[in-house]
Every structure is written in structure tokens, then in C-alpha cells.
Amino acid sequence: MAVSSVKELKKGRKFSWTRLKNQFLGIVGNPFNVIVFFTLVILFVLIIIPLLIMIQNTFVVAKAELRSIPGAKIGDYTLYYWKYLLASPLTKTVFWEPLLHSLVIGVFVTIISVPLGSIIAWLMVRTDIPGKKVLSSMILIPYMIPSWCKALSWLSVFRNELSGSYGLLTGHGIPVPNWLAYGPFAIIIVMCMHYYAFSYIMVSGSLRSINSELEEMGEIQGANKVQILKSITLPLVLPAFLSATIMTISKSLGTYGVAANLGNRINYYVLATRMKEFINDSPKGVGYAMSILMILLASGTIFANQKLIGTRKSYATIGGKGTRRNLIPLGKAKYPMMVFLIIFLFISMFMPLFVLVMESFQIVPGKGYGLDNLTFYAWVGRIENAPNPAYAQNGLFANSEFGRATWNTIKLSILGSLITAIFGQFFGYVTTRGRGKWYGKATEQMIFIPYLMPGVAFSAIYFAMFSRPRLGGLIPSLYGTFALILLCSVVKHFPFASRSGSSNMMQISVELEEAADLAGARFWKRIGKIVIPLAKGGFVSGFLLSFISIAKELDLIAILMTPANYTLSFLSFDYSKEAMPQVADAICIVIILFILVGNKVAEKLGGEVSKSMG
Structure with missing residues (x-):
């Protein structure tokens, strides 16, 4: 009797656009769901699609190979x-x-x-x-x-x-x-x-x-x-x-x-x-x-x-008893x-x-x-006063290429690290609050993909995707732009910033947000008043690791470099190939000083390399 009434009730239930609309508004009206949605979209667009496009390019005839593949047309399928x-x-x-x-x-x-x-x-x-x-x-x-x-x-x-x-x-x-x-x-x-x-x-x-x-x-x-x-x-x-x-x-x-x-x-x-x-x-x-x-x-x-x-x-x-560490005496081996x-x-x-x-x-x-x-030539000299005829460039501080590369490095390191650290905190928030749920697992898996890829292989993906316009211009050609180098640097460092963010968010109890919710605080107010202040240390740690990696990066950006966008790393590498080791060495010293100063500033703000690497 009860079963038949349930079946009748199910048969009698009509589709309601109002009910569907209310369910949709309930989902969209939850700011956390919006964050999850945009997180999944961003990761799919920036990681999965570029990888698929590069795979596609290994099976499609390019213009440069028309002479090598008789009878082929641009875009034809090939195993060449x-x-x-x-x-x-x-x-x-x-x-x-x-x-x-x-x-x-x-x-x-x-x-x-x-x-x-x-x-x-x-x-x-x-x-x-x-x-x-x-x-x-x-x-x-x-x-x-x-x-x-x-x-x-x-x-x-x-x-x-x-x-x-x-x-x-x-x-x-x-x-x-x-x-x-x-x-x-x-x-x-x-x-x-x-x-x-x-x-x-x-x-x-x-x-x-x-x-x-x-x-x-x-x-x-x-x-x-x-x-x-x-x-x-x-x-x-x-x-x-x-x-x-x-x-x-x-x-x-x-x-x-x-x-x-x-x-x-x-x-x-x-x-x-x-x-x-x-x-x-x-x-x-x-x-x-x-x-x-x-x-x-x-x-x-x-x-x-x-x-x-x-x-x-x-x-x-x-464990619950706490942790105690007693140092092991090295005895006579101490000083050796x-x-x-x-x-x-x-x-x-x-x-x-x-x-x-x-x-x-x-x-x-x-x-x-x-x-x-x-001589101080590699630092401040000019070509007309070069003490060695092998010199082909002015010294660093008289060299316009050095000034441009320095500005590009500062922009790339600071902007890339800030963007990466911000995204890392949000990704960490989604993965920890969604632990055990499909969207938490999906976020974690997609973030993990750049970690699998060597830097030079990862940049090849972005070179393939943005070397020419796609989808009628929806995906623009970014090759030769600073934006492409910045984008590639940010996405490549997502796994490290996200790991720092996840470690950070796991230490922030959900009970704090639940208590604020019961007190009437809205989602963004809870984020601003509770999560962000408590997450400062993890944010700085994520920023620090990204900053060090991006500032000294060469492998990741080598394929994407054009003269207008040279960083200090690539400029030094370029000079070393031109039999100008003195100038290349001077640039290395500047990079190392830049990294050490940035590291010291970040440490003052509570960052630590070992923490940011988990």
C-alpha cells in the first residue's frame, strides 16, 4: 500500500521550472559554489586544454612540413x-x-x-x-x-x-x-x-x-x-x-x-x-x-x-602526548x-x-x-673604451638590454609570485573544504598536472597553444608577449602554491567559520575577517617559493623568449654563448642578490622556504 502510494506520488509529480530555478539560484547564491566553479573552469582552461592542443599538434600537418609530406595539406592528420x-x-x-x-x-x-x-x-x-x-x-x-x-x-x-x-x-x-x-x-x-x-x-x-x-x-x-x-x-x-x-x-x-x-x-x-x-x-x-x-x-x-x-x-x-626531540650525541664524530x-x-x-x-x-x-x-668594465664600461677587443657589449649599467631585462625580471617575479600565491590560497581552500568530494579531488588532480611536467616541456604546451590565434580569435596569439611568459610562470607554479595553501587551510578549523556563520557573518566577511588573516603565513611562504623559482628560472622560459622580453636569466645565458663570460657572470651576481634580498624581506613577513615546499 505504502509502495503504491509512493509510486503514484512520483507519477503525479510534475516538472517545475520554478523548482529548478530555485535550486539553481540556491547553488549560484552560495559564494563557495561560485569559487569552486571558477576554480574548475580556470584549471581546465589553463592546464587541460593547452595539453590537448599540444597533443593534437603532433598529429596535424604544419605549414613548415608541406614539402616533407607529399600531397599533404595544412591541418591534415599525420603520423609524420x-x-x-x-x-x-x-x-x-x-x-x-x-x-x-x-x-x-x-x-x-x-x-x-x-x-x-x-x-x-x-x-x-x-x-x-x-x-x-x-x-x-x-x-x-x-x-x-x-x-x-x-x-x-x-x-x-x-x-x-x-x-x-x-x-x-x-x-x-x-x-x-x-x-x-x-x-x-x-x-x-x-x-x-x-x-x-x-x-x-x-x-x-x-x-x-x-x-x-x-x-x-x-x-x-x-x-x-x-x-x-x-x-x-x-x-x-x-x-x-x-x-x-x-x-x-x-x-x-x-x-x-x-x-x-x-x-x-x-x-x-x-x-x-x-x-x-x-x-x-x-x-x-x-x-x-x-x-x-x-x-x-x-x-x-x-x-x-x-x-x-x-x-x-x-x-x-x-600523538596526544606531544612531541619531544632529544639530540643524538655524535661523540668524537662531532667536529669531523x-x-x-x-x-x-x-x-x-x-x-x-x-x-x-x-x-x-x-x-x-x-x-x-x-x-x-x-677592471670594472663588465659593470660600468662602454664599448669604445673596452680593454679587451673580445667585448661586444657595454657593461651592465651602461647596457640598455640589462635595464630592460632587469625590469622584466622584477615584473615577472613579483607579479607572478603574487598571482600564484593568491590562486594557491583559493585552490588550497577548495581542496581542503572539499576533501573527499568530487570537486576537491578534481581540483587536486588538475593542479597536480604541472608538477608532472619538466619546465621546458610545460612551456612547449603554452608555445603550441598561443603561437597562433585559435577558435576564431577567442584564444589569441600571445607568442612574443610578456603576458605569455607571465601566464606560463604562474600556472607552472600552481602545485607548489596550492600545496602551501592546503597546508595552511588545514590548520584553520572549519569551526571558526561555522561559529561566524551562526553569528550572522556572510561568506566574504568570514573570508576577510577569519581566513585571510590566519592564512598570511602560508600566503607569504607560497609567495617566497614562487618568487625564488621565477626569479632564477631559465628552463621554463627558454622556449618563449624574444629579445624584447629577455629576463636576466636568459640574458646571462645568451651572453655566455657569445664568449662574454664576464658580463654573464655579473648578471648572475645581480640575480643572486635579487633573490637573497627578496628572501630576506619575505622571511621578515613570516615566510619560509622549507614550509612552502611542504
Whole structure:
């Protein structure tokens, strides 16, 4: 009886436009739903559509390839680019050799830098090593020095006659073989001195959350320090260690600046440098195909990380009793370990800076630091008074290109970081408040996509999308504009800013907003009075990481550069190719000072690099 009445009621219910209108207004009238809607639209337009367009371009005939594909018309379907890359007489040269080089570099950089950063993290967090306060303030400075600047400092020491100007050793009559000056050995060493920071930041954060009582219990049971480290500490930091491993190998696979500076001179190409050649020249579709393969390669490493960790993605290392950390005494190893850290900082921070500064004042590179070989020309000189006929440009402060590049770098760093940090907070708000719901998962998945992509591959996506007008002009041609570089920089850094925003929003209890709602406060007032003030620290941290990354960025913007939009990074890279190492070094010094000053200002406002990287 009851069932039949329900069926009759359902049959008798008529469609009501009024009811539908009220439901729609109820959804639209909720500001949170509006934020979710625009978040999903923005991410779909800025991430999914560009990726689909680039994939499409690998199957469509471009004008430049009409002569290579008989009978083809522009826009026809083709497998030409994929065959050129994977099944042509040039496949070994253009794909397999660069792929092998990339894998060799990625594996060796990971094997060296991840344990190195993890050991440093353990020494700084869990031991009684002397000078910890000073060392901890300096340990991340090498990360703020762009990796391609370290490549230039390597060349300043080891450069030989192949580069057109001598390095320090060759200039003093010490022969330097090509395998030492250029190629895989040089690239791996330089990258290791930079990418150790990932494992240091992640492992140190994990170690800080471990209650030392766990290790003390092992010691009470008779375990020695090695057994405690192996059976207790290492399993607890394993997720952080594996995440650092995957991030390091992904980054090193896609690095362009270091590989171009230290590899191209001896025709040692990696996937990133080969890909840029194709995209800047032709056939561009082959470059797009290579970028897709790079994305798949990087994605594979990420998913391998998730598979390895499995259900052990986190450990309950913080309980209701609180967390206590007792430092592990190093005993006689205390001072040798301190010396080890000092030597590491000397090699990774002081030496690169010293070499760059000194070479920027040299008349002839490699001829020593005597007063007869020092000049301020690279800084303030003019071409008519050049002490060395090899100079082809004015010094920095007399060079209009430097002024334009400085302004472009300031604009890009500040605007890009502000926009990224703002979006990161909103994305973090949506993912945390939508945790377990479809829109929260969708937002999180789309934000994660740029993280999978090496910088040079990601910029290829935007090059493909905005190289010409699309959809009748709805998508404009932005190639050669500052707007395209800014847009690419912002979207690429969404994952890091969002992670900072998510960590921040998870610390802001929903109960605070619920209490304000009960008191009659509207949504935007709750956001303005509760969420934004409490989120300031996370916002500054997200801004800081984006600022450091964008200010020193080369890989991401190399494909998009035109002379009018040169940044300091690309101008330095360009000068280094023109046998003008002094001016290139001077620009590096300016970039490093800019980053350090920005970092110091952000720290005063409550930002911290380690927090912004999670």
C-alpha cells in the first residue's frame, strides 16, 4: 500500500521550472559554489586544454612540413612527427641518445644528491653538531643560487679552448680535458650541488615530526645507533625520502640550462636541449612529441613513488602526548661532521660565488686575479673604451638590454609570485573544504598536472597553444608577449602554491567559520575577517617559493623568449654563448642578490622556504 502510494506520488509529480530555478539560484547564491566553479573552469582552461592542443599538434600537418609530406595539406592528420622521432634513420641521434643521456644524468644525480641532502638533514635536525644555528641559516643558500649560474662558475674554472676563452685552470697552463670541462660528469656534479635541497627540506621536515622517545625505546631494548637508524628512523622518513627521490629525478630529467651550458659545446644533448632545438626551428611537431614523452617519463616516476609507498603514505608521528626531540650525541664524530658541512658549503656556495664575482672583474678570463687583469668594465664600461677587443657589449649599467631585462625580471617575479600565491590560497581552500568530494579531488588532480611536467616541456604546451590565434580569435596569439611568459610562470607554479595553501587551510578549523556563520557573518566577511588573516603565513611562504623559482628560472622560459622580453636569466645565458663570460657572470651576481634580498624581506613577513615546499 505504502509502495503504491509512493509510486503514484512520483507519477503525479510534475516538472517545475520554478523548482529548478530555485535550486539553481540556491547553488549560484552560495559564494563557495561560485569559487569552486571558477576554480574548475580556470584549471581546465589553463592546464587541460593547452595539453590537448599540444597533443593534437603532433598529429596535424604544419605549414613548415608541406614539402616533407607529399600531397599533404595544412591541418591534415599525420603520423609524420612520431615516425620522424621513433622510426626514422635519425631516431638514434634525435631521441635514443638524448634519452640515454637524460636517464644517466637523472639516475646519478639522484643517487648522489638525495642521500647527501638526507644526511645533512639528519645532522642538522637530530644531532648535537656544533654551529647548528649558523649552518642552518646557510644550508639553503646554495639552492637560491640558480643551477645554471653554478654551471657558469664551473666553466669559469674548467673552461678550455673549446669555449673560445680560457677558464682559471687553462689560463694558468693546466690542461683541462673535455670530459672534465663539459659533458655528463660536469652536469651531474653541478646538479648535485643544487638538487640536494629537495631531500634536505623534505627529510628534515619529516625528522622534526618524529618523537625521539621512539628511538629511546629502541636504545633501552639494547639496539645500537645503526640498528635504531635502520629499524626506526629510516622507515619513518621513507615517504619523504622517496618523494625527494622522485622529485629530484623528475627535475634533473627536464633541466635545460645546465645541460645546454655544459653539454652543447661537445654535442652532448639531453631530451630538453634536443626538444628546444626542434621547437625553435623545425619540425616543431617533433619537439611537441618529445615533450609528451618527457611528461610520460616524469609521470611514470611520480606514480612509481605512489606505488612504492602504497598505503604507507604517512605515519602517526605526532600523538596526544606531544612531541619531544632529544639530540643524538655524535661523540668524537662531532667536529669531523661539522668540517664536512663547512667543506660542502664552501664547494656549493662560497666557491661558485667567489669565481663568478672575480671573473666579472677580469679583463681576460683565466689570466689570474692580478691588478693588471682586473677592471670594472663588465659593470660600468662602454664599448669604445673596452680593454679587451673580445667585448661586444657595454657593461651592465651602461647596457640598455640589462635595464630592460632587469625590469622584466622584477615584473615577472613579483607579479607572478603574487598571482600564484593568491590562486594557491583559493585552490588550497577548495581542496581542503572539499576533501573527499568530487570537486576537491578534481581540483587536486588538475593542479597536480604541472608538477608532472619538466619546465621546458610545460612551456612547449603554452608555445603550441598561443603561437597562433585559435577558435576564431577567442584564444589569441600571445607568442612574443610578456603576458605569455607571465601566464606560463604562474600556472607552472600552481602545485607548489596550492600545496602551501592546503597546508595552511588545514590548520584553520572549519569551526571558526561555522561559529561566524551562526553569528550572522556572510561568506566574504568570514573570508576577510577569519581566513585571510590566519592564512598570511602560508600566503607569504607560497609567495617566497614562487618568487625564488621565477626569479632564477631559465628552463621554463627558454622556449618563449624574444629579445624584447629577455629576463636576466636568459640574458646571462645568451651572453655566455657569445664568449662574454664576464658580463654573464655579473648578471648572475645581480640575480643572486635579487633573490637573497627578496628572501630576506619575505622571511621578515613570516615566510619560509622549507614550509612552502611542504
